[in-house]
Amino acid sequence: MQSGRGIKIIVSMIGLDGHTTGGEVVARMLRDAGFEVVYLGPNQTPERIVHAALQEDVDAVGISSHASNYGQIVALVDMLRQKGLTNVPVVCGGNIPKHQARRLREQGVAEIFPPGSSSAAIVDFLVGTARKNRGGLALAAAGG
Amino acid sequence: MTRKTDYGYVIKPAYAPKDLDGFDYQRDLGDPGAYPFTRGYHPQGYRSRMWTQRMTAGLGSSREANQVLKRYREMGQRGGMQVIHDRVSCSNIDSDHPLGRREAGVLGWPGSSLLEFEELMADLPLTGQSITILGSCAPSALRLAYIIALAEKRGVDLGEIHGSVMESPFENYMGQTDIQPLELNLKLFLDACEYVIRNKIRMRAAVISQHFQESGGNNAQALGVVLAMLREVCGLLVNERGLDFDEVATLPYELVSVGSRFFEEIAKIRALRRMWAKMAREEFKAKKEKSCQLLIAVHTSGRTMTYQQPLNNLVRSAIQTLAGVIGGCTALDNATLDNAHAEPSTLAARMSLNTQHIVAHETGAADVVDPLAGSYFVEALTNAIEAEGYKVLKKIEKIGGMLAAVRSGFIEEMIYEEANRKFRAIDSGEQKIVGVNHLVIPEEDDFEIPIMEVHAEASEAIADRMAEWKKTRDWSAIEARLRQLHADAGKGERFNLMPSIIAAVKVYATAGEIMGVIRLGRGLSYDPLNMIECPFALDPVAA
Known part of the structure; x- marks a missing residue:
């Protein structure tokens, strides 16, 4: 597992999804792995997350999703694009079915980590795709 | 290797009489049907009353959820129905709220008005089956009002309807959050409970440890938390609302999460019956035996349902169901095999009921x-x-009870500590989960299961329908009721808002409107998300 030192990442829930445990656990795991985590918590609108991404100048955005409200995630990706943050990858974790994960990737989400994902898989992916380590690469490239 | 329960008790390789030193059958167990009810409440057990076999429904529009309920009846679900709210109506905002619009009907039933409840219950009986609606505390008072209003419309005797529509406020802060403040949730919950007791309505209130465990809390902590919640709720209804404990005691039921640690789960349910019986008799001075009998419903653990190799979840669910039954639960609903993917497919629901x-x-x-x-x-x-469990209860008491423990963040910390510990145990491979970190197969070899689809357009359609329908209502009647409710909301914590909520629901005021004017009456903003304004001008609240 690589180190996340020097990488700044938002961890947030989105929309009315009130499930906080997954985000808390991942935030703690990322901090332990060296990342600088900006934890926004629950009840964040896409607008607020974009605002925080600009303010905090982050290298990636992590969304913990347990409420099937994918419309909010798509809105977030669109708003990041509109603000020119095309090289800040959006990464999601949670109970997201495969067909939905495919759709989200098509719409610009960099990666989806299902339940049971190892911390090594999450950390290594983030280190590899965070803006800081990718220069000006377009967001879509991370989607594969 | 040391073998332990999930709360750290070291398990021996074998047990013998010496492990039950001082065991006294009458004192510790009693016969089935006798205090302290460790063995359950019925001498004949399931021979006299089978547990209620049900599946949670609620997804898409109210009409779609109605179809699902009918399908479940065909699958043999006759004793009771259970519906869960979507996140929008859980928060007491409307489907056409700018934030609600993107997730109406997602994850549950969009129950923001009496119209939605009428559509949910179309061609379904209000009597002869228990009606359980869950999701969060905030809509407790509304759900009760829906039942009362629809019973009146259909000419059904309210006394013949039974079920559970109230939900205590603490669970909203266990591994999750609520956009409505704790004090407001608590007030509306107590109002609904008091109204039910004073009017002898057969509706129960859920006091749920399920969320606590599904978010990570361990079995012993769950027992301590349940008892602390029960003590707080009953104490408030007795001391602040002036109700008799023996009337209050028939109100709560407990929903426990049951995982795969078979014997521990059975022990948990048995211990809970005994612990409540003792609290009811010794602490609350219960005069009736019935007051010492806590109804315990089981939800088999969604947390244990893996994303990988989902068919394995059928096995887990069967083991957990058997544990719930041997434990002596009163009702049971299963997490489904597709729980880690999406809401239950028809196949997954059928498999759960068949289990x-x-x-x-x-x-x-x-x-x-x-x-x-x-x-x-x-x-x-x-x-x-x-x-x-008693140790955990003592810790909560030391902080000042359940309300204080939630406010101080103690409960949340307990959950996160445990959730982290469990995550690390699986991440490091110390705890083996088949298909996840043990006996893993390549993704392409995994068996494909049907998955319930969620479409963003469906949420928009629910929102549009609500926005259009709102314009067709008798607004002058609604405004009059909302003004009354607003005035009542400023009359103090013990002024019961149920009568004016019921009046507003009957003329089709919505959840967002009803909660909005109550909020204004309490000096809060109309919209908890501060994105919309009250549709009419209200006089400022007297300070």
Whole structure:
């Protein structure tokens, strides 16, 4: 597992999804792995997350999703694009079915980590795709 | 390797009489149907009353949820129905709220008005089955009003309807959050409970440890938390609302999460019956035996349902169902095999109900009451979890009770500590989960299961329908009721808002409107998300 030192990442829930445990656990795991985590918590609108991404100048955005409200995630990706943050990858974790994960990737989400994902898989992916380590690469490239 | 329960009790390789030193059958167990009810409330067990076999419904529009309920009835769900709200109506905002619009009907039933409830219940009986609606505390008062309003419209005797529509406020802060403040949730919950008791309506209130465990909390902590919640709720209804404990005690039911640690789960349910009986009699001075009998419903654990190799979840669910039944639950609903992917598909729902029917009719587990009583191991486990549960209860009491423990963040911290510990145990491979970190197969070899689809357009359609329908209502009647409710909301914590909420619901005021004017009456903003304004001008609240 690589180190996340020097990488700044938002961890947030989105929309009315009130499930906080997954985000808390991942935030703690990322901090332990060296990342600088900006934890926004629950009840964040896409607008607020974009605002925080600009303010905090982050290298990636992590969304913990347990409420099937994918419309909010798509809105977030669109708003990041509109603000020119095309090289800040959006990464999601949670109970997201495969067909939905495919759709989200098509719409610009960099990666989806299902339940049971190892911390090594999450950390290594983030280190590899965070803006800081990718220069000006377009967001879509991370989607594969 | 040391073998432990999930709360750290070290398990021995074998158990013998010496492990039950001082065991006294009458004092510790009693016969089935006798205090302290460790063995359950019915001398004949499931022979006299089978547990209620149900599946949670609610997804898409109210009409779609209605279709699902009808399908479940065809699958043999007759004793009771259970519906869960979507996140929008859980928060008491409307489907056409700018934030609600993107997730109406996602994850549950969009129950923001009486119209939605009428559509949900179309062609379904209000009597002859228990009606359970869950999701969060905030809509408790509304759900009760829906039941009362629809019973009146259909000419059904309210006394013939039973179920559970109230939900205590603490669970909203266990591994999750709520956009409505705790004080407001608590007030509306107490209003609904008081109204039910004073009017002898047969609706129960859920006091749920399920969320606590599904978010990570361990079995012993769950017992301590349940008892702390029950003590707080009953204490408030007795001391602040002036109700008699023996009337209050028939109100709550507990929803416990049951995982795969078979014997521990059975011990947990047995210990809970005994612990509540003692609290009711010794602390609250219960005069009736019935007051010492806490109804315990089981939800098999969604947390244990893996994303990888989902068919394995059928096995887990069967083991958990058997544990719930041997534990002596009153009602049971299963997490489904697709729980880690999406809302239940028809196949997954059918498999869940079939699991219960197989346990009920084919295993013989329902023939004998409390079949593991007297097992050295199970009795030792029951004693161990009880002792550990009391320790947690004491800690909560020391902070000042459940409300104080939620406000101080103690409960949340307990969950996160445990959730982290469990995550690390699986991440490091110390705890083996088949298909996840043990006996893993390549993704392409995994069996494909049907997955319920969610479409963003469906949410928009629900929102548009609500926005259009709102314009067709008799607004002058609604405004009059909302003005009354607003005025009542400023009359103090003990002024019961149920009558004016029921009046507003009957003329089709919506959840967002009703909660909005109550909020304004309490000096809060109309919209908890501060994105919309009250549709009419209200006088400022007297300070």
